[in-house]
Amino acid sequence: MSATKGLEGIIATESSISSIIDDQLTYVGYTIDDLAENASFEEVIYLLWNKKLPNQDELDAFSDDLFENMALPDEVLSHFKSYNLHSVHPMAALRTAISLLGLFDEEADVMDDAANKRKAIRLQAKVSAVVAAFSRIRDGLEPVKPKKGLSYAANFLYMLNDKEPNDLEEEAINKALVLHADHELNASTFTSRVCVATLSDMYSGITAAISALKGPLHGGANERVMQMLSEIDEIDNAIPYVKEKMANKEKIMGMGHRVYRNGDPRAKHLKKMSKELTALKDMSKWYEISVEIEEYIKSEKGLPANVDFYSASVYHSLGIKHDLYTPIFAMSRFSGWIAHILEQYENNRLIRPRAEYVGPKQQQYVKINER
Numbered sequence: 001m002s003a004t005k006g007l008e009g010i011i012a013t014e015s016s017i018s019s020i021i022d023d024q025l026t027y028v029g030y031t032i033d034d035l036a037e038n039a040s041f042e043e044v045i046y047l048l049w050n051k052k053l054p055n056q057d058e059l060d061a062f063s064d065d066l067f068e069n070m071a072l073p074d075e076v077l078s079h080f081k082s083y084n085l086h087s088v089h090p091m092a093a094l095r096t097a098i099s100l101l102g103l104f105d106e107e108a109d110v111m112d113d114a115a116n117k118r119k120a121i122r123l124q125a126k127v128s129a130v131v132a133a134f135s136r137i138r139d140g141l142e143p144v145k146p147k148k149g150l151s152y153a154a155n156f157l158y159m160l161n162d163k164e165p166n167d168l169e170e171e172a173i174n175k176a177l178v179l180h181a182d183h184e185l186n187a188s189t190f191t192s193r194v195c196v197a198t199l200s201d202m203y204s205g206i207t208a209a210i211s212a213l214k215g216p217l218h219g220g221a222n223e224r225v226m227q228m229l230s231e232i233d234e235i236d237n238a239i240p241y242v243k244e245k246m247a248n249k250e251k252i253m254g255m256g257h258r259v260y261r262n263g264d265p266r267a268k269h270l271k272k273m274s275k276e277l278t279a280l281k282d283m284s285k286w287y288e289i290s291v292e293i294e295e296y297i298k299s300e301k302g303l304p305a306n307v308d309f310y311s312a313s314v315y316h317s318l319g320i321k322h323d324l325y326t327p328i329f330a331m332s333r334f335s336g337w338i339a340h341i342l343e344q345y346e347n348n349r350l351i352r353p354r355a356e357y358v359g360p361k362q363q364q365y366v367k368i369n370e371r
């Protein structure tokens with residue numbers, strides 16, 4: 001037995017949700033390019049959970065169901081007033097709030113298909129309200145209730161800003177949500193599957209996944225990309241900055257990928273959006289600095305930009321606080337995690353790989369006073 005570091009290249013499960021083949025990403029067989037150009041996030045959630053696109057009636061009913069389930073229990077809202085929101089990361093707050101929501105869901109531990117589908121809707125609906133409410137309460141503002149008739153993307157911005165977004169802002173968030181929804185067996189999705197393969201409940205699987213997404217090598221990279229862009233600040237500083245980072249063996253956030261070698265197919269959509277939005281908001285320098293870094297790292301290390309790289313300047317141009325970038329990623333990825341949790345339950349077996357033991361052997365216990 002010998003170990004494969006980071007499980008690189010190991011096929012750990014079968015799945016019919018999303019695939020990455022020859023650097024092409026598909027959800028249930030639809031290319032990400034097709035979906036990014038045409039689909040609403042609600043259609044994508046439906047697709048991932050039902051393995052088919054909804055017709056108009058199905059979409060209307062599904063969207064209504066999401067809307068009806070967005071309200072948060074008062075206890076979840078009031079718990080945000082019980083600690084210093086300025087001293088915790090919103091991903092930690094999200095992790096706790098979702099776990100807390102489970103305590104108010106009478107079906108949390110009911111494991112049949114129908115109950116799991118109802119919990120799926122509740123979780124997907126409420127996550128956007130949790131992220132928006134956290135941000136508003138942190139700013140000393142009252143949470144805003146969702147508005148009937150708005151899309152999932154528009155409702156999130158409405159609950160966040162107490163203002164309906166314009167078409168371009170709604171389109172940008174919708175596209176970002178579509179692009180981040182699922183990604184085969186990434187670290188957080190794998191985490192959720194490992195968790196529920198013990199027949200633990202959906203809230204536990206999602207809470208575990210949030211915990212994995214939070215890390216800077218995964219979803220946490222998008223916030224750090226914006227931190228890097230802010231530190232660089234001027235285009236002339238970009239290359240000296242990344243050269244110094246690389247000389248210190250530090251990673252450049254938003255660059256590189258375990259699976260894609262020639263480029264992440266989602267990045268070009270975010271790059272285009274970043275170009276358009278930053279130009280419109282008179283913030284082109286963030287796009288230009290990003291391009292400078294991308295080209296330099298590509299030529300020096302052969303590493304492509306990943307999905308986190310251009311999402312940073314997109315969210316910045318929408319006026320979103322930097323530490324909400326990873327929670328927005330989570331909002332989208334809830335749909336993929338839930339699809340994988342449902343798929344795991346459908347054909348479950350405990351996930352329990354082996355470790356190659358490399359520690360000392362044949363040791364003899366020595367009494368404490370003789371050590």
Ligand SMILES: CC(=O)SCCNC(=O)CCNC(=O)[C@H](O)C(C)(C)COP(=O)(O)OP(=O)(O)OC[C@H]1O[C@@H](n2cnc3c(N)ncnc32)[C@H](O)[C@@H]1OP(=O)(O)O
Pocket residue numbers: 006216217218219221250251252253254255256257258259301303306307308
């Ligand atoms: C949604 C997502 O999760 S997308 C990924 C988000 N994460 C990031 O953007 C963080 C920055 N990127 C990284 O840390 C990595 O590229 C990962 C974690 C995404 C993939 O990691 P791995 O597949 O394990 O690649 P690994 O870390 O082994 O890198 C291979 C080589 O490329 C280098 N490398 C990889 N990514 C980077 C980077 N971002 N900056 C500089 N060098 C890098 C490594 O130093 C290593 O070089 P070496 O062979 O000379 O030692």
Ligand SMILES: O=C([O-])CC(=O)C(=O)O
Pocket residue numbers: 182183185186187258259306307
């Ligand atoms: O697949 C991965 O390893 C990381 C990633 O891009 C994602 O989760 O979207």
